[in-house]
Amino acid sequence: MKLDNFIHKKWMIRAISLASLGKGFTSPNPLVGAVILDKKGKLISEGFHEKSGMPHAEAMAFDNLKDDATGGTLYVNLEPCCHSGKTPPCVDRIISSGIKKVFVSIKDPDLRVAGKGIRLLENAGIEVNLGLCESEALELNKSFIYKNLNGCSYGVLKWAMSIDGRVGLENGKSKWITSENSRSLVHKIRADFDAIIIGGSTLRNDNPILTTRGSKKVEPLRVVFTKTLDLPKKAKLWDTDLANTLIVYDSSTANEENLRRIPKNVLIEKIPSDDPKILSRILAEKGCNKVLWECGPKLATSAVKSGCIQEFYTFIAPKIIGGKNGMNPFSDFEFKSMDEVINLNLKEIIPLDRDVYLRSHS
Ligand SMILES: NC(=O)c1ccc[n+]([C@@H]2O[C@H](COP(=O)([O-])OP(=O)(O)OC[C@H]3O[C@@H](n4cnc5c(N)ncnc54)[C@H](OP(=O)(O)O)[C@@H]3O)[C@@H](O)[C@H]2O)c1
CATH class of the missing domain: 3.40.430.10 (Dihydrofolate Reductase, subunit A)
Known part of the structure; x- marks a missing residue:
């Protein structure tokens, strides 16, 4: 594995392990974790979705920012949302942060998102990489995915x-x-x-x-x-x-x-x-x-x-x-x-x- 890939995988595994801290509390929402690096690759924030009704993982990570995220990278195990529910859309927050690269493990099966979140990021000039740690992310959110599809x-x-x-x-x-x-x-x-x-x-x-x-x-x-x-x-x-x-x-x-x-x-x-x-x-x-x-x-x-x-x-x-x-x-x-x-x-x-x-x- 190339060094770059190894590093990206390391941060996504970190996002997934943060996500799993919400186990048993997030329904009907998924388990999501987010990690933000600055433009030099230094960890500047992280977060996870703790409970339904509480901020999404990305929002928590932006709330916890220790430094400027401009030109930085976000790792998140599920496609960021683009609709307003109990909390505002995460996509808007990512775009306004100046982040340049986003790694996403899997698309959100929720029909209100289902690829739209990724398209909005790309339309805003952000590089989106889909599929990193896909099998781990699918396993983590299998019940959320099953419920949405069935x-x-x-x-x-x-x-x-x-x-x-x-x-x-x-x-x-x-x-x-x-x-x-x-x-x-x-x-x-x-x-x-x-x-x-x-x-x-x-x-x-x-x-x-x-x-x-x-x-x-x-x-x-x-x-x-x-x-x-x-x-x-x-x-x-x-x-x-x-x-x-x-x-x-x-x-x-x-x-x-x-x-x-x-x-x-x-x-x-x-x-x-x-x-x-x-x-x-x-x-x-x-x-x-x-x-x-x-x-x-x-x-x-x-x-x-x-x-x-x-x-x-x-x-x-x-x-x-x-x-x-x-x-x-x-x-x-x-x-x-x-x-x-x-x-x-x-x-x-x-x-x-x-x-x-x-x-x-x-
Ligand atoms: N060892 C174990 O792991 C374990 C676990 C659970 C239970 N058990 C034992 O299992 C025994 C009870 O067995 P059970 O089979 O009667 O279990 P149950 O869990 O009570 O299920 C059967 C009851 O579910 C209701 N029911 C509703 N829709 C149903 C449907 N489509 N098909 C079947 N039932 C439906 C009916 O309740 P109503 O009669 O109220 O209409 C039926 O009598 C108990 O003695 C218990 O100790 C053992």
């Missing part, structure tokens, strides 16, 4: 199972399959998500809390998906001091009389069917880029079948649960041949002190 939240399905592939006893009990360490890792993992989804049956059987246990200041939205609205009068999820709870129900099958049991602080939304894709779309509209499905076998199977799941997190504990009708992570996909089964790409195998944590994607 109109649905990026879904991750998580389950914990025994070494014989069981997620619970025949009687529905599943506390606890994995070790305390694995469970506290799950609390931390939740911090990277905008919402956590379960089905009505998991709520009735497990009465979970579904929080990050304080790893995140604003806890992810807790979502209960139900066809019946047969939900208990008392549940930990009804205490919304810790985190908001949303019940989404299928109005074609639910008994709406049951709504009387639900406290007023719980958010409620009805949809016309039990299609998980509609739920995923609603959550995307609410600004959720990335959602974690922590449901049992029935809803997990429906979510996979309807294309709501892009990644799979599996915790495996060295326990044998057995049972003729023990609970599997999924119910029947009705595959008739091995050619039909779902083939995943294993991305990571992480040994924990006692359990194993696998990350795969479709």
Whole structure:
């Protein structure tokens, strides 16, 4: 690699690592970091998008400037915006700064930008280099990109199972399959998500809390998906001091009389069917880029079948649960041949002190 390329890559990796500091806080916005060098190549500022509603990465970097940026270079992992939202367009700020060169990793899939930001910079006489650290930038913002292209939240399905592939006893009990360490890792993992989804049956059987246990200041939205609205009068999820709870129900099958049991602080939304894709779309509209499905076998199977799941997190504990009708992570996909089964790409195998944590994607 030529020295120049090595240096450019170094600064873009710096922008990407700054961007990742916003993980879990920027939705519906992307993760963006920016680095500014002066005309001699000295670092004069940097910034990142901390939270939705806060300044964009480029704006933060310009606010933090320690020296004149005229003739300088900007590194940013996503195409700068050219529309006014909660904050003014970054493109205008770049042009007025006198910066001469901009390195951008990827275009913004948001149709309000989608290449327009780059064109405006070029029209203003700025040299724009697109594609530096493209794969790292795509990986960092995969949920933002997925949501913008598909109109649905990026879904991750998580389950914990025994070494014989069981997620619970025949009687529905599943506390606890994995070790305390694995469970506290799950609390931390939740911090990277905008919402956590379960089905009505998991709520009735497990009465979970579904929080990050304080790893995140604003806890992810807790979502209960139900066809019946047969939900208990008392549940930990009804205490919304810790985190908001949303019940989404299928109005074609639910008994709406049951709504009387639900406290007023719980958010409620009805949809016309039990299609998980509609739920995923609603959550995307609410600004959720990335959602974690922590449901049992029935809803997990429906979510996979309807294309709501892009990644799979599996915790495996060295326990044998057995049972003729023990609970599997999924119910029947009705595959008739091995050619039909779902083939995943294993991305990571992480040994924990006692359990194993696998990350795969479709
Ligand atoms: N080991 C693990 O990782 C793990 C994780 C989660 C759950 N579990 C266990 O799983 C058991 C519950 O399993 P489950 O499969 O009934 O899970 P679930 O998470 O409760 O999902 C099923 C429920 O989701 C609702 N639902 C809404 N739309 C649906 C659709 N299109 N397809 C299917 N369900 C839909 C229904 O609620 P209504 O009945 O209210 O209409 C349905 O009963 C519990 O015993 C729990 O302990 C284990």
